[in-house]
């Protein structure tokens with residue numbers, strides 16, 4: 001394909017965990033002109049340098065500090081904008097999408113990559129929903145991409161690792177017997193590379209998942225592949241414990257709304273939604289109006305939990321947990 005017939009995509013937040021993997025997958029797909037938006041002064045960060053070496057082109061800009069007009073200049077000629085910025089940059093996303101609309105971008109993808117959930121269950125999803133309404137009112141084409149829960153957060157870390165992510169991986173909830181839709185981050189980018197060029201997904205929500213298993217099934221795989229009894233390290237919070245955590249986190253947020261107290265609500269609210277209610281499934285997502293990415297791309301084989309566990313414990317452990 002000549003570069004003229006390739007879609008031009010700009011990834012925002014490519015220095016972050018998810019954004020880096022999205023930009024990498026777009027470059028691997030070999031069918032996009034891939035640009036990344038990079039804050040002035042961040043050009044020398046390892047991930048940006050890596051992406052540049054692989055063929056990404058850099059535009060300098062900052063969605064928090066730049067005006068709509070400044071961002072607009074960076075968006076001339078861009079077909080698709082994919083945002084993978086963190087929760088604290090949601091206001092900047094509004095500026096970005098306003099600029100995208102002005103510059104004639106065909107499709108924007110906000111930084112969702114989470115649950116498909118009805119209003120009132122998860123604060124963070126409600127905040128993202130407001131951004132969705134903003135995008136719809138702007139009248140720019142969009143695709144909202146959800147991926148269930150990240151498999152990276154579920155496999156228990158090996159017992160000789162420490163740090164906050166390791167600790168988090170030793171918590172879960174419910175009985176372990178309800179199905180949950182999971183996607184490892186490494187596959188989020190591969191799904192995105194399929195979705196953003198597809199006319200069927202324009203102005204739609206798409207639900208991606210690599211595997212749909214119960215926690216019992218996930219921990220069986222983790223024990224077998226790691227060769228350790230990691231399951232016994234996991235605390236399974238009960239329905240009542242999670243309800244109490246949600247209430248406490250809600251009070252803390254109402255007393256002092258901030259990124260920290262918003263994030264404090266994410267884990268108990270998400271655990272309750274998926275592990276107690278059992279609603280983080282592709283069936284529920286379709287009921288709520290999402291397209292099923294697995295049905296759209298039957299030839300694309302995402303990693304199974306078994307395959308991902310092998311990477312996580314055996315083949316690429318350094319990438320996943322050596323520095324936490």
Ligand SMILES: *[C@@H]1O[C@H](CO)[C@@H](O)[C@H](O)[C@H]1NC(C)=O
Nearest residue numbers: 039040041062063064065066
């Ligand atoms: C944004 O602007 C503020 C105020 O000028 C400055 O302190 C901050 O460093 C800027 N942020 C970035 C990422 O450039």
Ligand SMILES: *[C@@H]1O[C@H](CO)[C@@H](O)[C@H](O)[C@H]1NC(C)=O
Nearest residue numbers: 136138139140141142202203
């Ligand atoms: C998608 O939404 C945009 C903005 O509202 C609109 O211009 C476009 O026609 C829509 N396309 C489809 C296929 O729905």
Ligand SMILES: *[C@@H]1O[C@H](CO)[C@@H](O)[C@H](O)[C@H]1NC(C)=O
Nearest residue numbers: 158159160161162317321322
């Ligand atoms: C944990 O143990 C494994 C297997 O013995 C070893 O390869 C790895 O380096 C250890 N990791 C840490 C963080 O000590």
